[in-house]
Amino acid sequence: MTAQILDGTALSQTLRAEVATRAAALTARGRQPGLAVILVGDDPASAVYVRNKVKACADHGLHSVLEKYEATLSEEALLARIAALNADPAIHGILVQMPLPKHIDPHKVIEAIATAKDVDGFSVHSAGTLMTGLPGLRPATPYGCMKLIERSGIALKGKHAVVIGRSNTVGKPMALLLLQANATVTVCHSGTPDLARHTREADVVVVAVGRRNTLTADMVKPGAVIVDVGMNRNDEGKLCGDVDFAAVREALGPQGFITPVPGGVGPMTITMLLVNTLQAAEA
Numbered sequence: 001m002t003a004q005i006l007d008g009t010a011l012s013q014t015l016r017a018e019v020a021t022r023a024a025a026l027t028a029r030g031r032q033p034g035l036a037v038i039l040v041g042d043d044p045a046s047a048v049y050v051r052n053k054v055k056a057c058a059d060h061g062l063h064s065v066l067e068k069y070e071a072t073l074s075e076e077a078l079l080a081r082i083a084a085l086n087a088d089p090a091i092h093g094i095l096v097q098m099p100l101p102k103h104i105d106p107h108k109v110i111e112a113i114a115t116a117k118d119v120d121g122f123s124v125h126s127a128g129t130l131m132t133g134l135p136g137l138r139p140a141t142p143y144g145c146m147k148l149i150e151r152s153g154i155a156l157k158g159k160h161a162v163v164i165g166r167s168n169t170v171g172k173p174m175a176l177l178l179l180q181a182n183a184t185v186t187v188c189h190s191g192t193p194d195l196a197r198h199t200r201e202a203d204v205v206v207v208a209v210g211r212r213n214t215l216t217a218d219m220v221k222p223g224a225v226i227v228d229v230g231m232n233r234n235d236e237g238k239l240c241g242d243v244d245f246a247a248v249r250e251a252l253g254p255q256g257f258i259t260p261v262p263g264g265v266g267p268m269t270i271t272m273l274l275v276n277t278l279q280a281a282e283a
């Protein structure tokens with residue numbers, strides 16, 4: 001018997017249906033939630049993600065605008081567009097797809113977005129609300145991971161959670177969300193000696209490294225919950241996560257849970273972006 005799947009596609013369907021209902025209610029009151037997505041440059045992966053976000057809006061009754069610019073767009077011009085969207089009453093959320101071309105400072109761009117419209121939750125203000133536990137917009141990927149963990153039915157209080165990775169977009173906010181849920185949290189990273197010593201003790205492991213096979217079967221405790229944030233390509237060019245999925249699933253046994261890639265965290269990221277846009281529109 002192998003571990004149960006934490007199905008991000010299925011949970012997304014449930015949550016997105018709720019989003020559609022709430023969006024329709026707001027639209028009926030003359031306040032259709034609106035998301036602006038800005039893409040600078042022609043990175044093919046970014047183009048796919050951005051298209052999926054816009055499609056998800058359309059499918060659930062949210063208004064969206066996609067603004068695409070050449071990679072040569074000046075930082076000044078981008079900041080001017082953000083200022084215009086900040087002032088646009090039909091837009092409740094603004095997302096600037098990362099990464100940006102090198103001549104544009106991402107911090108400057110993120111801080112230019114009105115606090116109330118920061119649906120990525122990447123700004124210093126949003127990071128501060130997360131850190132202090134004040135209400136605010138939460139980064140979509142770790143927020144989606146929390147929803148998947150909740151779905152496993154395990155209560156985090158008193159549990160040991162290990163986060164692998166310390167990025168501002170995933171690892172750090174993930175650790176704070178787990179802490180807020182009363183887990184005991186360990187954050188591991190590229191400078192951690194003997195990673196397995198930590199993960200073998202963990203009831204929950206969130207892997208956000210960006211390297212295949214970071215978590216292998218010998219590194220997990222039976223019955224643990226494994227959340228895989230990785231997005232990599234294997235030798236056959238197929239999408240895969242940071243976890244050696246089949247072997248880890250087997251090692252977890254029937255009481256364990258594991259997210260697949262694709263179909264785990266990825267769809268939840270888009271779902272929580274919709275949730276954040278709705279929250280911004282309801283505020």
Ligand SMILES: Nc1nc(=O)c2c([nH]1)NC[C@@H]1CN(c3ccc(C(=O)N[C@@H](CCC(=O)O)C(=O)O)cc3)C=[N+]21
Binds near residue numbers: 239261
């Ligand atoms: N400002 C900003 N906000 C972001 O949220 C942001 C970003 N920049 N830059 C890039 C990353 C990446 N990201 C993903 C979203 C959905 C899937 C997703 O839906 N993945 C599907 C598979 C998609 C496929 O087949 O390629 C899945 O895992 O099942 C993946 C990755 C959002 N990001």
